[in-house]
Amino acid sequence: MIRALHRWPGLLALALLTVLALSGAALSVFPAAERLGVTPAEAGLTVAELAQRVQKAIPAVEQIVRAPSGRITAYWFDGGTPGSALVDPSTGQAIASADPNQTERWLINLHRALFLGDGGRIVTAGGAAAMLVLALSGMVLVARRAGGWQRWFARLRGPLSGRLHVEIARIAVIGLLLSSSTALWMTASTFDLLPDNAAPPTVLAEPSGKTGIALTSIQQLQHTPVNTLRELSFPYAGDASDVFTLTTESGITTLDQGTGVQLSWAGLSTWQRVSETIYMLHTGQGAAALGLVLGLMALGVPVMGGTGVILWLTGRRVRPKIKGNVSAAHAETILLVGSEGGSTWGFAATLQAALTAAGQSVHAAALSSYDPARYAKAQRILILTATYGDGDAPASAKGFLNRLARSDTPAAALAVLGFGDRSFPAFCAFAKTIAAEAAAKGYAILLPFDTIDRQSPQDFARWGQALGAALDVPLTLAHQPILATTQSLTLLSRHDYGAEVQAPTSILRFALPKTSLWQRLVGRGISRFQAGDLLGILPEGADVARFYSLASASRDGFVEIVVRKRTGGLCSGQLLALEPGDTVRAFLRHNPNFHAGRDRVPLILIGAGTGIGPLAGIIRGNHRLRPIHLFFGMRHPDSDFLYGAELSRWQVKDRLAMLTTAVSRGTKPHYVQDALRGEAAQIARLIRDGARVMVCGGREMAAGVAVALTEILAPSGLTPAALKAEGRYVEDIY
Amino acid sequence: MKSLLTALALTTALTLPGLAMARPVTLTTTLNDYGGNGAYLAIYVTDPQGAYAGSLWMAGGKSKYYPHLSDWYAATSGDTAQINGITGASVGAGRSLEITLDLADALFDAGYTLHIDAAVEDMRNSPNEIAVPLTTAGASAQGRRYIASFAYGL
Numbered sequence: 001m002i003r004a005l006h007r008w009p010g011l012l013a014l015a016l017l018t019v020l021a022l023s024g025a026a027l028s029v030f031p032a033a034e035r036l037g038v039t040p041a042e043a044g045l046t047v048a049e050l051a052q053r054v055q056k057a058i059p060a061v062e063q064i065v066r067a068p069s070g071r072i073t074a075y076w077f078d079g080g081t082p083g084s085a086l087v088d089p090s091t092g093q094a095i096a097s098a099d100p101n102q103t104e105r106w107l108i109n110l111h112r113a114l115f116l117g118d119g120g121r122i123v124t125a126g127g128a129a130a131m132l133v134l135a136l137s138g139m140v141l142v143a144r145r146a147g148g149w150q151r152w153f154a155r156l157r158g159p160l161s162g163r164l165h166v167e168i169a170r171i172a173v174i175g176l177l178l179s180s181s182t183a184l185w186m187t188a189s190t191f192d193l194l195p196d197n198a199a200p201p202t203v204l205a206e207p208s209g210k211t212g213i214a215l216t217s218i219q220q221l222q223h224t225p226v227n228t229l230r231e232l233s234f235p236y237a238g239d240a241s242d243v244f245t246l247t248t249e250s251g252i253t254t255l256d257q258g259t260g261v262q263l264s265w266a267g268l269s270t271w272q273r274v275s276e277t278i279y280m281l282h283t284g285q286g287a288a289a290l291g292l293v294l295g296l297m298a299l300g301v302p303v304m305g306g307t308g309v310i311l312w313l314t315g316r317r318v319r320p321k322i323k324g325n326v327s328a329a330h331a332e333t334i335l336l337v338g339s340e341g342g343s344t345w346g347f348a349a350t351l352q353a354a355l356t357a358a359g360q361s362v363h364a365a366a367l368s369s370y371d372p373a374r375y376a377k378a379q380r381i382l383i384l385t386a387t388y389g390d391g392d393a394p395a396s397a398k399g400f401l402n403r404l405a406r407s408d409t410p411a412a413a414l415a416v417l418g419f420g421d422r423s424f425p426a427f428c429a430f431a432k433t434i435a436a437e438a439a440a441k442g443y444a445i446l447l448p449f450d451t452i453d454r455q456s457p458q459d460f461a462r463w464g465q466a467l468g469a470a471l472d473v474p475l476t477l478a479h480q481p482i483l484a485t486t487q488s489l490t491l492l493s494r495h496d497y498g499a500e501v502q503a504p505t506s507i508l509r510f511a512l513p514k515t516s517l518w519q520r521l522v523g524r525g526i527s528r529f530q531a532g533d534l535l536g537i538l539p540e541g542a543d544v545a546r547f548y549s550l551a552s553a554s555r556d557g558f559v560e561i562v563v564r565k566r567t568g569g570l571c572s573g574q575l576l577a578l579e580p581g582d583t584v585r586a587f588l589r590h591n592p593n594f595h596a597g598r599d600r601v602p603l604i605l606i607g608a609g610t611g612i613g614p615l616a617g618i619i620r621g622n623h624r625l626r627p628i629h630l631f632f633g634m635r636h637p638d639s640d641f642l643y644g645a646e647l648s649r650w651q652v653k654d655r656l657a658m659l660t661t662a663v664s665r666g667t668k669p670h671y672v673q674d675a676l677r678g679e680a681a682q683i684a685r686l687i688r689d690g691a692r693v694m695v696c697g698g699r700e701m702a703a704g705v706a707v708a709l710t711e712i713l714a715p716s717g718l719t720p721a722a723l724k725a726e727g728r729y730v731e732d733i734y
Numbered sequence: 735m736k737s738l739l740t741a742l743a744l745t746t747a748l749t750l751p752g753l754a755m756a757r758p759v760t761l762t763t764t765l766n767d768y769g770g771n772g773a774y775l776a777i778y779v780t781d782p783q784g785a786y787a788g789s790l791w792m793a794g795g796k797s798k799y800y801p802h803l804s805d806w807y808a809a810t811s812g813d814t815a816q817i818n819g820i821t822g823a824s825v826g827a828g829r830s831l832e833i834t835l836d837l838a839d840a841l842f843d844a845g846y847t848l849h850i851d852a853a854v855e856d857m858r859n860s861p862n863e864i865a866v867p868l869t870t871a872g873a874s875a876q877g878r879r880y881i882a883s884f885a886y887g888l
């Protein structure tokens with residue numbers, strides 16, 4: 001709902017808002033430029049004194065206007081032609097031409113009415129209303145995406161267009177809220193929808209019919225300081241019925257031109273004052289710095305429009321077409337999808353295709369359309385759903401829980417599969433809620449609740465096997481995530497290790513591929529990554545990718561992975577056969593769970609064998625010299641001490657504070673968990689003080705490390721599980 | 735070309751008994767090229783004592799800006815009932831406004847004066863831009879600031 005409220009006003013008003021934002025930004029410069037050119041009046045100068053100086057220098061003067069910037073302009077008529085000049089308040093002399101700025105006038109008429117008069121004003125007001133809706137709905141979306149209002153400035157992930165969109169939005173939204181709401185107020189005021197019209201003046205005295213009082217003899221002018229002046233109009237020469245009109249911050253007064261007596265008075269109402277303040281906030285006239293800030297924020301609008309359209313287009317493209325969908329009433333299998341960005345739809349399409357190929361009749365639909373009364377032939381209901389934010393329903397699952405609560409429990413058996421990212425605390429929370437509510441309502445369970453972490457095709461294939469077994473049909477789910485468009489990587493260099501210990505291992509360094517701006521905007525291509533992210537390699541002769549942890553960041557200017565030859569391994573075999581200049585097909589998969597993070601707490605890195613890869617990348621990128629302790633297990637220092645030379649170099653540069661190695665081959669085998677126990681006291685102290693633990697390597701090693709850390713932490717009352725819950729203990733295991 | 739076919743029935747001053755006879759009058763106002771947005775013009779009549787008698791036309795639709803037509807505003811307190819049905823668009827710089835309306839015979843050659851107040855956004859107000867006597871012979875005048883020429887004739 002909120003998303004639709006954000007998308008449609010944004011798309012419909014895109015061109016209009018671009019025009020309004022650009023013209024508004026251009027207009028914001030004028031008050032600031034005017035402010036710079038002002039000759040300030042001396043302190044204590046009265047209107048009487050100023051008027052006399054001006055009249056002496058320009059005898060035909062008929063109006064003196066002081067802008068909120070302090071600029072003073074004199075107007076006169078000379079033989080039917082109007083004249084005007086900026087005036088130096090200390091002399092009353094004209095110092096510069098005050099011709100109305102035609103560019104500014106053109107921009108104002110474009111900005112407020114598109115040159116279309118009242119119709120145009122209504123259109124631009126519609127634009128302001130759209131902007132207001134966009135700002136408010138966008139705020140809700142940013143907060144939901146970040147996981148709460150208090151995380152408003154949380155770090156962003158994902159494609160460049162999405163990041164740009166939100167980065168700009170969360171700063172500019174304040175200005176856009178202010179500009180759009182003040183614009184609506186001003187339009188309402190223009191169309192007389194607000195009671196902010198000037199009050200009629202109160203008559204205090206009748207004109208005397210005399211003329212010719214000296215300006216300095218008029219008391220009212222003597223008592224009005226110049227800095228409260230708005231304008232002073234002189235009576236028309238030779239018209240005895242005309243008067244002086246003095247407008248100040250507090251109101252309008254007319255003065256007799258013969259006696260100087262106050263003839264009438266009209267004060268400003270509260271509504272008028274509010275309207276004036278709003279005018280100032282919107283135009284920056286009298287608040288030039290604020291105007292510039294608002295103008296700068298408005299410049300974000302076209303960028304957000306462009307990135308917003310890209311987000312919308314890519315979001316549409318990732319949703320696949322479902323072929324051969326059976327109607328709800330005739331399908332035996334009901335496949336319901338809760339998807340936010342569309343990737344869960346991709347999995348659903350794979351499942352639907354595989355089930356259909358296996359002879360099942362499948363109805364695939366959005367989770368929000370759930371209606372068991374229509375599922376006349378259904379024997380099973382499969383729910384595939386992502387989670388939005390902190391456990392909310394994703395876009396295509398809105399209202400599902402209500403429908404579930406209201407409907408009768410069908411006979412069909414249910415399986416719930418959650419999609420999510422384990423690095424978020426609310427991993428698959430929405431799917432869990434569905435499973436729990438359905439169980440509470442007495443649904444028959446087809447398969448136990450299961451989850452897919454970070455769109456893992458392996459997890460999905462495994463779940464497919466379980467489903468196939470439950471349905472008693474052969475089911476192979478080979479899901480290729482749609483975003484995995486590969487790029488060609490060229491090998492720059494390789495360092496070989498481990499041949500002597502029967503574990504041929506290589507550090508492979510590839511050139512950073514060229515990515516276009518478009519690829520960066522839509523998040524395709526290997527352009528922005530850090531150590532710990534994953535590189536998917538598509539080996540020749542296979543269509544399922546193998547993932548390797550990246551041992552470099554994009555900042556390093558190359559793509560590096562550590563590969564060990566597996567017996568019979570298709571991908572590792574191909575990789576280890578590469579020579580500099582050879583290429584492979586690869587794509588990037590972000591893995592925020594295994595990033596070092598930007599804080600300064602000490603890191604305890606634990607790895608064995610090729611698990612050193614991302615850890616070495618983290619150390620290489622440690623330019624801020626955060627304390628890092630590395631525990632590294634190898635077979636033999638002469639053969640597979642990966643990154644041996646670099647590690648000593650990084651130690652010299654303080655990027656690595658301490659290196660502890662464990663050697664497993666030899667008379668006394670020593671594993672990395674033994675090395676941890678050897679430093680137990682120091683590790684316990686570091687973790688008590690907030691250090692973060694990152695473990696990378698094989699499953700057995702990780703299990704051994706967990707046991708060792710449990711022992712080490714026991715005296716301080718901490719456990720690896722508790723640290724994991726806090727995100728202070730992360731693993732990358734293969 | 736604006737045309738008012740019905741007799742003005744706006745104020746008591748213009749609709750006294752015995753004023754049933756009326757004649758069509760054409761007012762032509764041409765503006766200077768003063769280089770600003772469209773001008774608001776208030777066209778109204780004062781009696782021989784100089785008191786407000788009634789309005790003939792208001793060029794400009796937003797009552798919010800009427801205080802800038804200072805004399806007209808002072809005389810009417812901005813009462814929009816005075817210009818109900820005789821309001822049109824503001825007049826662009828360098829453009830002309832031509833209106834034809836039926837005016838009561840009794841207003842001519844009787845000391846009544848026709849006034850025009852003018853105002854332009856961000857430029858100075860110009861009350862009493864035009865002040866000409868109402869006579870059956872017609873009259874023409876030049877304005878003070880914004881009106882290049884004004885003429886009316888029967």
